[in-house]
Amino acid sequence: MNNTKKVILTILAIAVVLGVFFGINSYFQGSDLDKTIYITIIDDTTGEVLMEKSKFTTEKATLGDFLEENKEKLDVKMTDTQFGRFLDGLLGIETADMTNGPWWMYSYKSTEKGLDMKIGEAPGVDSIGLNDGDEIEFHYTIMSGM
Numbered sequence: 001m002n003n004t005k006k007v008i009l010t011i012l013a014i015a016v017v018l019g020v021f022f023g024i025n026s027y028f029q030g031s032d033l034d035k036t037i038y039i040t041i042i043d044d045t046t047g048e049v050l051m052e053k054s055k056f057t058t059e060k061a062t063l064g065d066f067l068e069e070n071k072e073k074l075d076v077k078m079t080d081t082q083f084g085r086f087l088d089g090l091l092g093i094e095t096a097d098m099t100n101g102p103w104w105m106y107s108y109k110s111t112e113k114g115l116d117m118k119i120g121e122a123p124g125v126d127s128i129g130l131n132d133g134d135e136i137e138f139h140y141t142i143m144s145g146m
Contacts, residue, residue: 034057034058034059035057035058035059035130035131035132035133035134036055036056036057036132036133037055037056037058037066037130037132037133037134037135037136038053038054038055038056038133038134038135038136039051039053039054039056039074039135039136039137039138040052040053040054040135040136040137040138041074041090041091041137041138042137042138042139042140043093043140044102044139044140044141044142044143045102045140045141045142050090050091050093051091053135056070058070058130060130061129061130062125062126062127062128062129062130063106063108063125063126063128063129063130063136064078064084064085064124064125064126065126066130067085067087067125068085074090074091075089075090075091075092076089076090077089077090077094078125083124084124084125084126084127085124085125085126086124086125087104087106087125087138088104089104090104090138090140093140100142101141101142102140102141102142103140103141103142104138104139104140105119105120105138105139105141105143106119106122106136106137106138106139107119107121107122107136107137107139108122108128108134108135108136109134109135109136109137110131110133110134110135111133111134112131112132112133112134113129113131119139119141119143
């Protein structure tokens with residue numbers, strides 16, 4: 001009886017861990033369906049708004065894939081790292097000094113997912129899922145937001 005309880009408790013513990021993992025993972029996933037997202041791009045070093053709430057339609061599930069899809073239109077520069085793609089440049093403005101900045105950072109708002117992440121809170125571009133109506137605001141800034 002004691003071994004049976006241990007086996008049952010172990011199975012339940014594994015089920016809970018898997019449930020939490022897949023629940024969190026699906027929370028950040030986007031849909032593969034056609035969706036509209038809104039992009040704002042601001043150069044905080046000059047105060048210039050380079051793009052204001054421009055409407056894009058995409059079927060891409062992640063922000064990284066969306067940026068790759070719009071590489072030419074947004075003049076996107078990304079570097080592959082062990083943690084996923086890192087955003088180096090937008091609209092011809094690139095990070096020159098990785099130690100001191102300025103860098104490209106972004107905030108992310110998804111009404112559908114109930115998320116409102118400020119600069120420094122959002123995960124990497126390959127980890128954030130896109131949903132219909134999402135708003136992403138890119139900032140070329142020396143502020144990390146944290």
